[in-house]
Amino acid sequence: MxxxxxxxxxxxxxxxxxxxxxxxxxxxxxxxxxxxxxxxxxxxxxxxxxxxxxxxxxxxxxxxxxxxxxxxxxxxxxxxxxxxxxxxxxxxxxxxxxxxxxxxxxxxxxxxxxxxxxxGVPYPKPLVAYLASGEVLWEPLALLMTGIGRLHSIRAKEVFINNELYENTSFRDFKLQLQYYDLAAGMEASSALKSSIIDLADRYKTQKYTLLHGDLNSRNVIINSKDNSFGVIDFEQSHVGNPIYDLAYILSEVYMACLYHGIDMDATMHRLIQAYTKSNTTFDLKNHWVEFKKHLGVQILYRLHGPSKASWSFYMTDMKKRAHIIEVAKLMIMQRMQFGEWS
Known part of the structure; x- marks a missing residue:
């Protein structure tokens, strides 16, 4: 067939x-x-x-x-x-x-x-290659956020809830174990940071808002280096969850690149979040703002400490800058940092 x-x-x-x-x-x-x-x-x-x-x-x-x-x-x-x-x-x-x-x-x-x-995308170049060199491509990134916002705008209860194919809880829980529970396991038992990460993962399992990409990383976004058109690939880890997971997944890499290369992070995040919220009017991100930034912090830590860290932070050879980004991520998770209102 x-x-x-x-x-x-x-x-x-x-x-x-x-x-x-x-x-x-x-x-x-x-x-x-x-x-x-x-x-x-x-x-x-x-x-x-x-x-x-x-x-x-x-x-x-x-x-x-x-x-x-x-x-x-x-x-x-x-x-x-x-x-x-x-x-x-x-x-x-x-x-x-x-x-x-x-x-x-x-x-x-x-x-x-x-x-x-x-x-394949003509004249292909993965997003990670642009981030590594300090290039923030406004147009394809904003369009990507628009596209993901449209996917997230489909209410899960109308199409995907109680559908085993789309809920894909086995892969969801595998990713949570890898990126949250295993990350927390390496921390001191009494650590407030550890407890916060575990609580975040536990809460995520109860959230079934819409269908996500589930693996929205910078190697799965391929850009045409001639005209900035793009393609998104590898949807097999899609699952039903909270949109903030997809957002934190991809924006953690943008955030890291901005901090490392000295790019205006607030302006970048503001523009991308605006593109997202404009295309997804069924989900009020402001109601999940604190939780989103916690997920953002966890995803940054994972990309700097996880088993696949070489895929995401290979260009970060300045150890002082890496250490600063790690501290920023921890402050995000613990809500001890003031942020620009990106939305």
């Missing part, structure tokens, strides 16, 4: 041939760094039947498996078809909600093979 996306139908015969022969042994494919359960291959078709070849566009074939591929993490054992279906459906939903934003990472589901085919 094929769930067709118009731009991909013409490619199916070539993809089927590659899958049948085994993706790993196909000379036309280059394996790239993949996800926790997935093998990902980069493919540049020599010819797309009936279509003019678009320069600098690759396709990514993402094949799902039941056994995980990570030597660092032990993710929950969720059937590959469930993860693949969730990733496809939420990816399509995000793109459909944001057709006017020139989203470029289109997707196709070849269900028979547990395979997603994703059209």
């Amino acid at each position: 094929f769930i067709s996306y118009p731009d991909f139908t013409a490619l199916e015969p070539q993809i089927i041939k590659m899958v049948s022969g085994g993706l790993a042994s196909c000379a036309d494919l280059t394996q790239v760094e993949g996800g926790l359960f997935n093998d990902i291959y980069r493919w540049i078709p020599q010819e797309v039947p009936g279509k003019k070849k678009v320069p600098h566009v690759a396709y990514y074939l993402k094949q799902y498996h039941n056994s995980h591929r990570s030597s660092v993490f032990t993710p929950p054992a969720i059937d590959k078809k469930i993860r693949c279906t969730l990733a496809f459906k939420v990816h399509c939903l995000f793109n459909e909600l944001n057709e006017d934003l020139h989203i470029t990472a289109q997707i196709h589901y070849m269900e028979q093979y547990d395979l997603l085919v994703i059209q």
Whole structure:
């Protein structure tokens, strides 16, 4: 069974041939760094039947498996078809909600093979590369916040509550364990900071406002370096929760980059939060402001202390600046710091 996306139908015969022969042994494919359960291959078709070849566009074939591929993490054992279906459906939903934003990472589901085919962004550059060099791209970042706001504006109770596929509590709890409980475990038993982080994670499990991306990091936002159009990928960790989790997830990296590079953090956060609140009128962020900033602090600490810290803070070689950012994050969590009113 094929769930067709118009731009991909013409490619199916070539993809089927590659899958049948085994993706790993196909000379036309280059394996790239993949996800926790997935093998990902980069493919540049020599010819797309009936279509003019678009320069600098690759396709990514993402094949799902039941056994995980990570030597660092032990993710929950969720059937590959469930993860693949969730990733496809939420990816399509995000793109459909944001057709006017020139989203470029289109997707196709070849269900028979547990395979997603994703059209790459032309002239691709991940957001993390811009943040590392101290570039804040206002336009794509504001559009990203607009797009995420639209996704979050769908009330969970109307579509996603009591739907096991979308609630995805196993992956939600895996991320909370990794980013909150494990982080807190390394702190002194009597630490108020430790208690605050644990309480934040416990409370999050009770909050079911809307559908989230769930892994909204700067490597999952790909920007066209020529025209600043962008694509968002990797929705398999989507779950029902509080929008502040997605916001803290991506804005923690923006916040860190601003502090490290000396960029006007208040102006940056104000502009991005405004773009978000304008597109999501069903959720009043001001009612969750203190809690949002606590999550922001935790996400910053995780990116500086967690097992994948090299992926997010590799450019922060100045130890004094790193130490300052860590202290700022702790003050956020403990509410001992005054903030600009970004909203």
